[in-house]
Amino acid sequence: MKKLPAIILAALLLFSTGLCAFAAEEPANGITAADALRTDGEKLVDANGDEVRLRGVNLGGWLIQEDWFCPADNGKRGDHWTLETLISRFGTEQAYELYNIYWDNWITEYDFAQIAEMGFNCVRIPFWYRNFQSDDNGTWILNDAGEKDFSRLDWAVEMCRQYGLYAILDLHGANGCQGAQDHCGQKDNCHFYDKTAQGEAYRAQATELWSLLAERYAGDPAVAMFDLLNEPLCDVNVLKRSYKVLNGWYDDAYKAIRAKDPTRVICMMGTWDIGKLPNPAKQGWTDVVYQLHQYNSKIDGFRSRIDASKALRYNVPLYAGEFHPTAETEGSKVNCTVGDILSVYEAEGVNWTVWTWKGYNSWAAWADWFIWGSTEDKLIVDPEKDSFDEIAEKWGAMRTDGGQFYSGHLDEEVLPYLPDGKEPEPDTDSKLVAFFKNIIRKFKTLFELIVVLFT
Numbered sequence: 001m002k003k004l005p006a007i008i009l010a011a012l013l014l015f016s017t018g019l020c021a022f023a024a025e026e027p028a029n030g031i032t033a034a035d036a037l038r039t040d041g042e043k044l045v046d047a048n049g050d051e052v053r054l055r056g057v058n059l060g061g062w063l064i065q066e067d068w069f070c071p072a073d074n075g076k077r078g079d080h081w082t083l084e085t086l087i088s089r090f091g092t093e094q095a096y097e098l099y100n101i102y103w104d105n106w107i108t109e110y111d112f113a114q115i116a117e118m119g120f121n122c123v124r125i126p127f128w129y130r131n132f133q134s135d136d137n138g139t140w141i142l143n144d145a146g147e148k149d150f151s152r153l154d155w156a157v158e159m160c161r162q163y164g165l166y167a168i169l170d171l172h173g174a175n176g177c178q179g180a181q182d183h184c185g186q187k188d189n190c191h192f193y194d195k196t197a198q199g200e201a202y203r204a205q206a207t208e209l210w211s212l213l214a215e216r217y218a219g220d221p222a223v224a225m226f227d228l229l230n231e232p233l234c235d236v237n238v239l240k241r242s243y244k245v246l247n248g249w250y251d252d253a254y255k256a257i258r259a260k261d262p263t264r265v266i267c268m269m270g271t272w273d274i275g276k277l278p279n280p281a282k283q284g285w286t287d288v289v290y291q292l293h294q295y296n297s298k299i300d301g302f303r304s305r306i307d308a309s310k311a312l313r314y315n316v317p318l319y320a321g322e323f324h325p326t327a328e329t330e331g332s333k334v335n336c337t338v339g340d341i342l343s344v345y346e347a348e349g350v351n352w353t354v355w356t357w358k359g360y361n362s363w364a365a366w367a368d369w370f371i372w373g374s375t376e377d378k379l380i381v382d383p384e385k386d387s388f389d390e391i392a393e394k395w396g397a398m399r400t401d402g403g404q405f406y407s408g409h410l411d412e413e414v415l416p417y418l419p420d421g422k423e424p425e426p427d428t429d430s431k432l433v434a435f436f437k438n439i440i441r442k443f444k445t446l447f448e449l450i451v452v453l454f455t
Contacts (some may be wrong), residue, residue, distance in 0.1 A: 014229070029164045036221035037166070037265050039287045042349065047221075053337050053351060054055055054166060054224060054420060055298055056122030057371060058322065060356030062107045063127040063152065064172050066183050069359035069369070071394060072381045078182035078188075079173070083130060085383040086391075092134055094388060096141070102395040103152060110401050111357065112159040112239070114425060115383060118371075118411065119418030120168035122224055124321055124353040125156055128173025128185050129209065138205050150216060154316035157222050168267070168353065169213065170321070171448035175294055176202025179234035179271075190236050193245045203249050207256050225265035225289055227321065228253050234271050243276050250277075267291050267319060274309040290316050290381065292350075294323040299336040299344065306348050319351040338368055338413035346417055358400055365406045371424060372400050373408035 001044045029349055036047045043051045051154050061070040065079040074082045086095035115123060131152060134141050138322065143149040153169065160167040176192040176199065184190075192202050210226060217223045228250060232240050241281035250268050269291035270276030280288050294302050302323070309318055323341055325334045338354065357371050358364075360380070364373030379394040386394070397404060415421040 002234070020136040024117050031161045031164060031166065031222040033221055035166075036219075036263070037224050038263065039265060039289065039317055041315050042317055044224075044289070044351065052121075052166075053124045053167075053349070054319065054353070056120045056124060056166070056168070057123045057414075058126065058353050058356040059107055059111075059156075060126055061359065063103065063125065063131050064183075064185060068312040069356070069361055071360045071362060071377075071379050071398060072383060074182075076182050076187060078126070078184070078186040078189075080130065080186040082381075082383045089384075090388055091293040096134070098388065098391050099397060101392050102398065105396055105398040105402070106358075107156075108399055108401075109195065110157060110399070112163045112165065114400070115357070116165055117422055118415070118424055120165065122168060123156075123160060123352065123357075124168040124170050124227065124451075125153070126170045126172035126230065127153065128171070129175045129205070130173070130185065132209070133175075138175070138201075148212065150213070153213075157217065157220065160221040162269055165222075167222055167226050168227050168321075169217075170227035170230055171206065171209070172230040173207040174202070174229060175209075176387060178232045180236045181231070181234050184230065184234070190233075190240070193233070193236075193240065193242045195245070203245075203252070204415065207249070207253050208251050211256040214264060216258040217264075218261040223264070225267045226257060227267040227269075227291065229269060230321075231271045231293060232269060243270070246270075246276075251283060253327075254288075263287065263346075265289060267321075269293065269321070273305075274314070274318075275312060277314075277383035279312075279314055281314075282287075288316055289319050289351075290314060291319045291321050292323075293321055294341070295326045297326050297328040297335055299340050302336075302341050302344050303348075306344065306350060310348075317351060318349070319353075320345055321353055322355040323352070324355060338410065339416065342414065342417045352409060359408075360398065360404065365408050368409045368413055371411050371414075371432055372405040374404050375406065376404075379404065 034047045037044050037052060044054065048051050060066070062288070065072050065082065066077055067074045072082050083095060083099070093105055131148065132141055132148065133139055139309050140148045143151060154416050157167050162289050172183065174192055177184050177186050177190045178192040180188050180190045191199055193199060210228065213226065254266055257266060265287045267289040272293065274290050274292065277346060279291055290309070292305060294305060306318065324338065325336045325341065327334050342352065354368065358373065359370040360374045362375060363378045364370050365375045367373060381398055389450050411424060
């Protein structure tokens with residue numbers, strides 16, 4: 001009988017949150033020319049000189065998949081393996097047809113509306129070269145007009161503009177792979193820094209991509225900044241690391257972007273230490289942001305890395321593109337929370353984007369990695385065995401508001417740091433339908449809780 005008060009309390013909490021479905025919505029204000037960003041010392045400011053602190057979320061797993069939270073089992077070999085497997089089975093055209101189904105559903109307008117409604121003011125959009133090139137030889141995907149097809153990014157930037165969000169364009173996977181982990185597209189296949197003709201070709205292709213994007217989005221205030229490379233040299237063998245090559249490429253990319261867009265804010269990252277990046281003043285770099293990714297076990301580790309970055313006196317804004325507390329050893333407890341980390345970032349003036357908006361696996365809804373998560377994994381694709389129709393059906397069911405995803409636990413950590421932040425709505429149905437769907441979900445959660453308490 002001692003368990004009954006806990007059950008009653010849980011039921012009250014669950015039903016009270018269900019009433020949020022009737023909350024009124026305010027239309028978002030769009031991004032205008034007055035919102036265009038530049039740097040002012042350690043701050044980002046808009047066209048009026050007012051400070052803008054970026055508080056956002058990653059759209060991880062959308063334009064480049066990672067199998068630990070995306071509906072495709074590639075054995076952590078990377079999205080490149082999944083794509084090439086589908087190409088070998090169905091041909092290039094049909095493989096990209098399947099990916100287009102996935103891209104059309106993993107992120108929709110609903111997601112941008114919810115991100116704005118929650119109180120975020122920016123999204124980081126990870127992408128890779130194979131979103132725009134159909135092979136590893138630089139063959140561009142063309143649209144019906146015979147032009148290079150950047151329509152997916154165009155749409156995302158337009159959604160950001162309409163919903164009052166800044167877009168951070170993040171090259172998560174460069175030609176040749178800038179890291180050794182699967183999140184850059186291929187695991188253990190890093191050749192971006194090779195001092196060979198092929199290595200130079202990879203770097204030139206990445207520079208060309210940024211040059212094209214700089215021309216395309218020149219002066220566009222909805223684009224907060226270009227994030228040139230995600231986690232460069234991540235897990236690369238120490239004998240193959242070359243910060244000289246990396247920083248030389250940063251300079252090439254910087255100059256190529258400046259030739260097309262003199263005002264674009266440019267973001268650079270030195271994995272895992274900002275001290276690996278040069279003093280921007282000595283490089284002649286302006287309007288640059290230096291990026292941290294922090295996966296530490298203790299809150300003191302987060303503080304010390306920021307202190308070390310500021311001690312360099314580079315006089316640039318700091319941005320934490322990804323972060324999360326980690327256990328010191330496998331199976332041990334985590335010593336801090338996402339909320340603890342955000343309190344440090346807020347106190348130190350660090351811009352941030354949490355990882356990540358949504359995840360699909362059996363435990364995602366219970367984890368503090370995702371704003372939206374699933375409770376099952378039956379729609380995970382087997383690229384080697386599933387038929388074309390099976391893959392199309394599974395990836396077509398990946399809409400956030402399609403019944404597979406529930407409000408996760410990351411929002412609980414983040415909302416206190418978002419001005420006027422609100423819980424994410426359960427779906428885009430009418431308020432009445434949304435209310436009853438949310439009540440059903442609460443019943444399901446309550447039932448699971450009762451089972452746990454009595455077993």
